[in-house]
Amino acid sequence: MAQRFTDEMVFTLQCVSCQADLRTSIAAQVVIGHYNGGQLAAFRGQCARQACGRTEVLQGAEDVLPLEERIAEWEAMG
Numbered sequence: 001m002a003q004r005f006t007d008e009m010v011f012t013l014q015c016v017s018c019q020a021d022l023r024t025s026i027a028a029q030v031v032i033g034h035y036n037g038g039q040l041a042a043f044r045g046q047c048a049r050q051a052c053g054r055t056e057v058l059q060g061a062e063d064v065l066p067l068e069e070r071i072a073e074w075e076a077m078g
C-alpha cells in the first residue's frame with residue numbers, strides 16, 4: 001500500500017479504497033491493515049480486494065472497532 005492515507009482513513013472512518021464515509025454506511029467493513037497504531041478499513045468485497053488483495057477477513061483477524069469508539073477517538077483528536 002503506497003498510497004497516502006487521509007486522517008479519516010487512519011481513524012477508520014473512511015474506506016481506503018473508495019473513500020466512502022464509513023460513519024454513514026451499514027455495509028460490512030473489514031480491517032485491511034494498520035497505520036500509526038490505528039486500524040485501516042475497507043468495505044468487504046471489491047474495496048477490500050483493492051486494498052489488500054482479499055475480499056474477506058482472514059480467520060482470526062480482528063474486528064473493526066465499534067463506530068462509536070472510532071468517532072470518539074476522532075473527536076478526541078480535535
Ligand SMILES: [Zn+2]
Pocket residue numbers: 015016017018019020042043047
Ligand atoms: Zn470502499
